[in-house]
Amino acid sequence: MKRRAPSDKSTTDEECDDSDEIAQNQDQDDNSSQATLSESDLAPAEGGGDHSGSGINNSTIKTALIPLNSPSLNQLATSLGLLITHSDIDVNDVIVKSECLPNKHKQQHAHPSVCHHWLRDSAAAGRILPIALYVLDDYNPNNSEDGSDDLPPNPQSKNACFRIHPLNSPNEHLVHALRILKQDRVARDERWNALAYSRAAAMVKSFPHRIRSKDDIRLQLSYDSNDTVHTKNIGEKKIRAKIEEYLNYGRISEAETIQNSASHKLYNALCSIQGIGPRRAYELSRTGASSLGELVERGSITQEDVTLAQHLELGIPRTEVSSIAGVVMENARTLLPHPTHAICGGYRRGKSESNDIDILITHHGYTLQQMNEFLANLARRLQDMGFLTKLMRQLSLSDGHSDKHDYQSTLLGVVASSSKYGTTDSAQVTFRRVDIIVCHPHSFHLEVLAWTGSVMYERDLRAFVKRRNLKLNASCVYDEHTNNEVDLSGIRSERHLLAFLHLPWIAPENRNCD
């Protein structure tokens, strides 16, 4: 994913063909975004007792940010005896100070109660969520599977997985400048600073209109009592200053300096080499060398690596992505009757050029074990025919099954893609990075979600569900405390999955947060 140099100027529109084989049709009644609170939702939280604490006991004081434009939430908060005060940061928001149970951890209550995250999450979702997932006692995912209606996106959310991030932003320049700053922080091994810039860039990317002045930002966001604009993920100190500089002068001088520095260029070149990540690139780029060539001569890297990197740096047009996937699937079908597959990654997000090709394959009625064996066979087949030329992650294909079923379910490799009209024979081959992933059919939609990205979308997705004590990875969802896996066999589509997780449906083309 990071393989893309700063010049990520995605060339424009190309109908993102929806030849996704994943069914994501789902009837949603789009009625009530002004959800009403059903009795059953409220009941468990009302332990009884007097008013000012009503049900929620008097341990700690937590705060939650709630948008004012959600009257039902305010009403709800009041009915629970929560204190609502105006924040001095943000006029459109209020701070709810609630007496709330300590979140997580073991509890020995006689009656069910919800953690304060419920309120905050409801605020984030812009609507009142069912409490089932927030009940602190035994959580049973099956009795809360109500959600076949999409939640609306929330442009003001701090979480990328609630916002819309189209492929092309009207503020591409600013976003690009922020990304350069991000890259620089990565290069300096300042991981968290880099994350902050990524978040800020994603936030800007989600603005639907061109920003020319602070007033433009106000239109989408909120301001505090001092008439100062405040935007989530854009702090008051550093990043705010950079953006103001941009608004005033049309550029961020630090970004330009970075972009012109030789060490920055060398660092990026190094990172594009397989097996060299931030750490080694950092080390090598400060050995005094000024070019890759020099490092090759010193023996730090090989010419072969450099040449391969040059191939892999080239964007892959959509047509080629689907034709490569076609070759893979054609061979897959000789080993497996009717596979289900999806092309994920940037392709699914609608990018006109991809950095690599992510193909996800499953099969109804197969176990993960069987899928893994299938993948090993597929790998061998693709290698034998000379299509798959390199395996980055070696699959141990000890054909005699030695108990140790150490087959893997992801294949990271390189294929030789003959650029179609290659009139000339040998020379017209381009090497492309391909990831082939197999999974259990029950986790298919979750895998699709995970392999579609973007990185920031995934990050915020997982951060968000974690606050409900759910852990999510590419292949399963489970309860953090009980370690019980959530049964996903009833999930019919990626969209259904998102509804199940109480997340809004963001079309893949709008997950381009990075």
Added chain:
DNA sequence: AAAATA
């Protein structure tokens, strides 16, 4: 570097 928590 920013936001959440204590």
Added chain:
DNA sequence: ATTTTGA
């Protein structure tokens, strides 16, 4: 003021 930041 300290902790968290995706898995």
Added chain:
DNA sequence: GAAAAC
């Protein structure tokens, strides 16, 4: 166990 991979 660190780095790199997604």
